[in-house]
Amino acid sequence: MIELLASRYAYALMFVLLAIGLYMMIANENLVKKLIGVNLFQTAIFLFFVAVAYVEGGSSPVVPADPDPGAQLIASPLPHVIVLTAIVVGVALTAVGLALIVRIYAEYGTLREDTLREVRADD
Amino acid sequence: MTEAALVPALLVVVPILAATIPLALGLKVDRNGWSVAAVVCTALFGATIYLAAVVYGVVGSGGRVVHALGGYPRQYGIELVADELSTLIALLVTGVAAAVLAYTRVGGPRGNTFYSGWLLLTGGLLGLTLTGDVFNMFVFLEIVGLGTYALIASGDGPESAVAALKYLILGTVGASIYLIGVGFLFMSTGTLNMIELSTAVPETAGYDHTLVRAAFAFVFVGFAIKVAQWPLHTWQPDAYQHAPDGVTPLIAALVSTVSAYALGRVLYTVFGPEFLAVTPYATEVIVAVGAVSVVAGSTLAVVQRDVKRMLAYSSVSQFGLIVAAYGLVTETALIGAIVHLVGHGLMKAGLFVAVGVVAVGYGARRVEEYAGLAGERPFQAGSIAVLLIALVGIPPSIGFIGKWYIAVGAIEAGAWIVAGVIFLSTMLTLAYAARLLETMYFTPASATDRAHAPAGVATDGGTPSRVTVGMLALVVGVAVTAVALGFAGGTFFELLDPFVEEVFADV
Known part of the structure; x- marks a missing residue:
């Protein structure tokens, strides 16, 4: 168990971050902090993909002109590309989420979910 | 690469690029969004019909159409695949996206940004349908999500x-x-x-x-x-x-x-x-999740008073049926699941358009406000009635075919619980459908005080919301289609058979 954690700590860290993000989404009453939780949840997954691509002793996957490119030890580029795409998607989602929160704040005058529930119940 | 192989790529790229047109054109021309969306969605529908003709062998020899993006091999490239299954779903997507525009032209929401979202969502849905790559599927899932969040938030x-x-x-x-x-x-x-x-x-x-x-x-x-x-x-x-x-x-x-x-x-x-x-436990879990959703969704639908909310809970139960059919792992159940997917999509599109039409013209949103609708608006009430009966699964209708195949598949697989759940869900669907039917046809309008239709004055000087011929034609058209497809059970089976045969080839 200890050995597993020592050698695979990046994967363990991913699940810790996932759990923290999920907890923030569920337990926090503040809508902005909920969105930060969503971001943390996604970032944990990005970290996981980068960890998957890691090669012991490998360089970053920017391949220079080399007569024998197959002999170089480099990290796998595909997960990096995936993470880049996923980051863009995540930024777009955050933007839409924040825009919705701005509108909710303008309409109800609160960012807290419990207050929001009371206001809506009164309507 | 043949001509047909370009179509899957165009189906994804065109709506996403076209989503920028209403915004860019909006600098010069007000209210161009609907026209742009109508032209693009109709063109997409036409292109999908052509694609379907190629895939199902009406033109040429048939078979799947594959587009390798950028010409990279599929080991590390991304493919768009139109096979017997994805083409059917693409037909539904483009058809509904084009048809519902008949409602939004007058019924709103208006505005160029709204139609940008509409086209973005259509492009995302087509990408999700056609992609042959699991990561690409995630990206389109998120594009669909972004489009949906924006469109939902466009409400007043x-x-x-x-x-x-x-x-x-x-x-x-x-x-x-x-x-x-x-x-x-x-x-x-x-x-x-x-x-x-x-x-x-x-x-x-x-x-x-x-x-x-x-x-x-x-x-x-x-x-x-x-x-x-x-x-x-x-x-x-x-x-x-x-x-x-x-x-x-x-x-x-x-x-x-x-x-x-x-x-x-x-x-x-x-x-x-x-x-x-x-x-x-893989199939057991899938079937259990589906079966529980069927019962929970129908039960929650029965107790709702808002018609839109009732139909939303009904969707939970109908999708439960589809997921349960996936878990049965028989050819018949898989065909049933696909037919029910398409059928449910059509029926719910028709029902929600009809609910919108009733809200605009009759001012009714809750079940009890539908009282006397049949007398005053016979076409709307008739279409809602036909669609609800189709949703229950009474033949001849598309709803019946889907449920029938799933039920036969359940009996083939020996899953008597699923067969029982289908029967129970039909009863519960009938429970909430009958409540609305009874209100529309047998409760006189004067018995309850219904909300009156919103006053026909738009403050911005534009056309007020009203029921148009296009809206009515759409609702009646969907109702007729739902019944007409009830006679096409054999056709669905033949169209989907090559796909299902291939999936089950090595079992």
Whole structure:
């Protein structure tokens, strides 16, 4: 168990971050902090993909002109590309989420979910 | 690369690029959004019909159409695949996206940005339908999500923003959980292409590999949120109820439908029926989730008073039926699931458009306000009645064919519980359908004080919302189609047979 954690700590860290993000989404009453939780949840997954691509002793996957490119030890580029795409998607989602929160704040005058529930119940 | 092979790429690229036109043109021309969306969606529908003709062998010899993006081989490139299944779903997507525009032209919401969102959502749905790559599927899942959140929030009331935010948080978690599953699949096999995965999963990793099983679990839970299965369905009733009337038909007919299609695609093309059969508790869990959703969704629908909310809970139960059919792993049940996907999409599109029309013309939103509708608006009431009866599954209708195939599949698989659940769900569907039918036809209008239709004055000087011939034609047209397709059960079977044969080839 200890050995597993020592050698695979990046994967363990991913699940810790996932759990923290999920907890923030569920337990926090503040809508902005909920969105930060969503971001943390996604970032944990990005970290996981980068960890998957890691090669012991490998360089970053920017391949220079080399007569024998197959002999170089480099990290796998595909997960990096995936993470880049996923980051863009995540930024777009955050933007839409924040825009919705701005509108909710303008309409109800609160960012807290419990207050929001009371206001809506009164309507 | 032949002409037909270009069509799948164009179907995805054209709407997404066209989504910028209403915004750019809006600098010069006011109110161009509807025209642009109508032209693009009709063109997409035409292109999909051509694609369908090629795939189903009306033109040429038939068979799947594959577009390799950028010409890269599928080991590390991305493919768009139009086969017998995805073409059928693409037809539904483009057809509904074009048809519902007949409602939004006068019924609103108006504005160029709204139609940009509409086209973005259509492009995302088509991408999700046609993609042959599991990571690309995640990207399109998120594009569909972004489009849906924006469209739901385009409603006037503040409630719609809250509903959209709730959906955004849950939907993002669902898609992210799916992405973890994709990561596990990539770790164990080293590929992301669906066809490659279907051979790499048994050969490179093995069906009993822990990573593959974990990937399956994550993918299923991720999609369970997107398809709105109990108890992860909570976003759906809010989203459907608070979205503008012009948006609900589109998202109710397409967003969850295409997500359910994607779930079926991953279950059957990537993992395959054999994986489902040999993995302990895989089919049991899928069937249980589906069956519980059927019962919970129908029961919650019966107690709703708002018609849109009632129909939203009805969607939870109908998708439960589809997910349960996936878990049966028989050819008949899979065909039933696909037919019911298409049929449910059509019927819900028609019902939600009809609900919008009634809200505009009659001012009714709650079940008791529908009193006397049959006397005053015979066409609307008649169409709602036909669609509700089709949803219950009374022949001849598309709803009957789907349920029939699923029931036969359940009996073939010896899953008597599922057969019982189908019977129970039919009864419960009848319960909420009959309540609305009874109110429309047998309760006199004067018995309850109904809300009056909104005054026909638009403050910005534009045309006020009113019921147009186009709206009525759309509602009646969908009702007629739902009945007419009831006679096409054999055709569906023949169209889908090559796909199902291939999936079950090595079982």
